[in-house]
Amino acid sequence: MIVLADSIVSLRHVDKWYGGNHVVKDMNLEIRSGEFLTLLGPSGCGKTTTLRMIAGFEDATTGIIEVQGQRVEEKEPYQRDVNTVFQNYSLFPHMTVYDNVAYGPTIKKWPKAQIKEQVTKMLELVQMAGYEKRKPDALSGGQKQRVAIARALINNPRVLLLDEPLGALDLKLRKQMQIELKRLQRKLGITFVYVTHDQEEAMTMSDRIAVMKDGVILQIDAPLEIYDHPNCRFVADFIGESNVIEGTVVSAEGSLLSVETDGGLVRTRGEGFAVGERICISVRPEYLAVSAAPVEGFTMRGRVKDFIYMGTVIKTSLDLPGGQEVKFSRFEPDPTLREGDERFIYWPENKSVPIRLTGEVSP
Amino acid sequence: MKNKKLLRQRRNAFWSALYAAVIYALFYIPVLVMIQFSFNDAKRNYSWEGFTTQWYGKLFSFGNHDLWESLVYSLAIAVAATVISVVVGVLGGIGLKKFEFRGKKFINLMLYVPIVVPEIVLAVSMLIIFMTVGIRLGMGTIVIGHCTFCIPYAVVTIKGRISGDNETLQEASMDLGANRVQTFWRVTIPSIMPGILSAAFLSFTLSIDDVIMSNMLASARQSTLPVLILSVNRTGITPDINALTTLMVLVMVAGMLVMSGLQRLRRKREAREMAEAEQRISTLRG
Amino acid sequence: MTAPKKRRNPLPAIAQAGPVSVWMVLFVTVPMLFIIYISFMSRGTFGGVEYTPTLTSYETLADVTYFAVILKSLQVAVVTTAVCLLLGYPFAYYIARKSADVASRLIMLLMIPLWTNSLMRLNAWMLLFQTNGPVNKALLALGIVQSPVKFIYTDGLVLLGLITNFLPFAVLPMYSSIEKLQKAMLEASADLGATPATTFRKVTLPLTFPGIFSAIILTFIPALGTYTITDMLGGGKVLYIGNIIKNQFGTIRNWPLGAALSVLLLLITALLIFLYSRFAKIEDMEVL
Incomplete structure (x- = not known):
């Protein structure tokens, strides 16, 4: 394995068992210095466990975990140069905001004056100046999270671990905090390892996303890359919305594939697929299109089922002959379309992704 | 119709409060009797013989x-x-x-x-x-x-x-x-x-x-x-025992009152500090 | 496939859970096992124990005199428990339906008498019910009786002492389980057409059952084992299991017999706990 020079956290062949449950399976992960990496996946996929192993709250059953090139498996959480922001904030209820933020420096016996200066600076950074004397109980959820972030950041961690930190906030506040967190990370240049099950959140904030399922990283890449080129059906489904249509390759000319589906013939582009192979094709709703006249290479037809207005976007659903439903979304309504209309369905070949059906693809 | 319902509710509230009072009486009567007999003018407590405070005096002259x-x-x-x-x-x-x-x-x-x-x-x-x-x-x-x-x-x-x-x-x-x-x-x-x-x-x-x-x-x-x-x-x-146990209860109750009083004071102080902070924040922001 | 084992530092676990574990084994498990063992031994000539196995003590328990005492103790404990439940449940319900603030004050009001020496509270009942005491005077004045009633040293007065002594401990667990009951559930029941009586029978009672059973355990068992209340109000003339056990280790000195009686109480306790575990989780038992 090639260890990148700028890797700040690396996990090699890490396994975690809880009794008979294998929750993290042979994980290999290189986290780059200064990046915003998100571990994304449904609950129970092992993302939080992975984070907790880096923090030191859980021991890896086997494998190597390195932070800044040093092995940390045997180190206690308080000996590791990483800090954590918890989902439930975990502010000490018996301490004021000031004492909470000053906790790490006090333990490390910084001079009093320096502690005061740093706490003030940190509270300003998270826009919580003036709240020093409050107890956590008297703060709103968003304020608690800001204090929790300040409390972690004051220790100058090289890596900040965030475990669904915005999970308990309402939607509007969450969106606002996403932007603030991203700005903060840019400004400080600290590596953020962020755990969430919210794919939109991951798309908004991350430099890279690692999509996890059943203890395995399925795909790790930049958000747009994952969005445009999901490497397996799960990723295609989980990230954004996707139309996934199954079929058999009937011809392959260079990268251009012709695929026979239940609803008719369609096209896509991909390398290394053989004629006769069962595949599925992932098409994002914004790329799927309809036409009254047949488009070259596409013979698939669908019947318009309904229109859903979602803020600025109109989603149109169509039923395929086999019963499957596909969707496309546009900013403007198509005045010629009515419920029950039949249309040809097509998409730009290079905006669709063929995915092998034989097992999940490992990165 | 509505009045009837209200009346019924009032009547229920009265009877249940009375019931609770009777139960509390069961708990407090012995305590009050115990206190009363610490003022009993008799060598031993069998029946009430008249009022005296001598037992408290005797208690603190450490006679017993x-x-x-x-x-x-x-x-x-x-x-x-x-x-x-x-x-x-x-x-x-x-x-x-x-x-x-x-x-x-x-x-x-x-x-x-x-x-x-x-x-x-x-x-x-x-x-x-x-x-x-x-x-x-x-x-x-x-x-x-x-x-x-x-x-x-x-x-x-x-x-x-x-x-x-x-x-x-x-x-x-x-x-x-x-x-x-x-x-x-x-x-x-x-x-x-x-x-x-x-x-x-x-x-x-x-x-x-x-x-x-x-x-x-x-x-x-x-x-x-x-x-x-x-x-x-x-x-x-002997009534001096009543006197001693009476004092013990008083100490306990007094201690409890002081504790809850201190707690109330602290809460008040925290509220005041919070209000002050609020003002500071608004001046900072404004 | 199973997980490979990894050793953790055992020191924190030993430091924290160690003392309590050692204490419980040393001062609960060992004495309990030992008293069971002793109950199968012979009585020593000059008190104490002779270590020859025998069933004599248990045979003695079946003897008419002892058996009568056991039955009577059970009877009194059952009555005490029943009265405590009947008086305590509406009372607990009354407190639990008040706002949290008022309820906590009412509970406080319930606790204050408990800070008074319990024997002195029992003694106060004695003083009230003396032959020439206030209760008799009132009865005579009202013409309800012609001559003073003898209350003291009777089973009736003992019962009053038992009830007033254990009632708070019956109220507290029932209060906490009624308090946990969600108002929405009662409203849902009413909404679905149930009368208040049906709601009580079908919703309230089953949901507060753990509290009721805890109250039974916290009333019945101590009432069965007490000797101080019977000593204070029965004047040593009324004998219950507790008095007999105590006497075997004092004046009379028949350890194996006392041990056998203790084992009997243990068995009754175990039976109640077993019944409780059939209906509710032991961990949910309200003990405070």
Whole structure:
């Protein structure tokens, strides 16, 4: 394995068992210095466990975990140069905001004056100046999270671990905090390892996303890359919305594939697929299109089922002959379309992704 | 129609309040009678013979030596039992909540035994062990006896106070660089302080009022106040005992009032500080 | 496939769970096992125990005199418990339906008498019910009786002492389980057409059952084992199991017999706990 020079956290062949449950399976992960990496996946996929192993709250059953090139498996959480922001904030209820933020420096016996200066600076950074004397109980959820972030950041961690930190906030506040967190990370240049099950959140904030399922990283890449080129059906489904249509390759000319589906013939582009192979094709709703006249290479037809207005976007659903439903979304309504209309369905070949059906693809 | 419903509700409220008052009377009548007879102008309390305050005077001229001795003995035992029970109970409450180990289920079961088994059974079984092993009865054995029923209550109280949050609070502390000992003193203990205080209060009241353990596990020479009362009862309780127990209740109630008063003051101060901070914030922002 | 084992530092676990474990084994498990063992031994000539196995003690229990005492103790404990439940449940319900603030004050009001020495409270009942005491005077004045009634040293007065002594401990667990009951559930039941009586029978009672059973355990068992209340109010003339056990370790000195009686109480306790575990989780038992 090639260890990148700028890797700040690396996990090699890490396994975690809880009794008979294998929750993290042979994980290999290189986290780059200064990046915003998100571990994304449904609950129970092992993302939080992975984070907790880096923090030191859980021991890896086997494998190597390195932070800044040093092995940390045997180190206690308080000996590791990483800090954590918890989902439930975990502010000490018996301490004021000031004492909470000053906790790490006090333990490390910084001079009093320096502690005061740093706490003030940190509270300003998270826009919580003036709240020093409050107890956590008297703060709103968003304020608690800001204090929790300040409390972690004051220790100058090289890596900040965030475990669904915005999970308990309402939607509007969450969106606002996403932007603030991203700005903060840019400004400080600290590596953020962020755990969430919210794919939109991951798309908004991350430099890279690692999509996890059943203890395995399925795909790790930049958000747009994952969005445009999901490497397996799960990723295609989980990230954004996707139309996934199954079929058999009937011809392959260079990268251009012709695929026979239940609803008719369609096209896509991909390398290394053989004629006769069962595949599925992932098409994002914004790329799927309809036409009254047949488009070259596409013979698939669908019947318009309904229109859903979602803020600025109109989603149109169509039923395929086999019963499957596909969707496309546009900013403007198509005045010629009515419920029950039949249309040809097509998409730009290079905006669709063929995915092998034989097992999940490992990165 | 609506009036009828209202009337019915009012009538129900009246009867249920009356019922509660009767039950409270059942609890308070003995206390009031006890206090009344501390002013009884008689050598021994059988019937009311007239009002006097002499017993309080006699109490503080330390005429009844046995009484004071037994009170001091009781207090010493209660303090020792409270300290031991709280330390063992707090550690145990935390440990039993946090760690998994072989035999944990058994220990949890054992903790219920002193709570549910009749005290006399616990007392005589300990007595037999002490006599057989040859441990001399006295203050030490009484303290052990009291601890044995106080520790389970302390453990239950502490366990109830440790929420799911507590585990992450400890993780947060370690994450911020505090080792286990620092975490224990700075985070674990303060965050369960109310539980520790109520465990201490409970242990103290259980110990100071205990008769059975204090009777069975005592040496012949010294007895606690309740045991003294039990033995004096045969010949008649003297009013100075009423005077002493009256004072004890007053001290307890006064202590409780002071505590809640202090708490109210602190809450007021916090509210004031908060209001001040609010103002500062708005000037900062404005 | 199973997980490979990894050793953890056992020190924190030992430091925290160790003392309580050692204490419980040393001062609960060992004495309990020992008293069971002793109950199968012979009585020593000069008190104490002779270590020859025998069933004599248990045979003695079946003897008419002892058996009568056991039956009577059971009877009194059952009556005490029943009265405590009947008086305590509406009272607990009354407190639990108040706002949290008022309820906590009412509970406080319930606790304050408990800080008074319990024997002195029992003694106060004695004073009230003396032959020439206030109760008799009132009865005579009202013409309800012609001559003073003898209350003291009767089973009736003992019963009053038992009830007033244990009622708070019956109220507290029932209060906490009624308090946990969600108002929405009662409203849902009413909404679905149930009368208040049906709601009480089908919703309230089953949901507060753990509290009720805890109250039974916390009343019945101590009432069965007490000797101080019977000593104070029965004047040593009324004998219950507790008095007999105590006497075997004092004046009379028949340890194996006392042990056998203790084992009997243990068995009754175990039976109640077993019944409880059939209906609710032991961990949910309200003990405070």
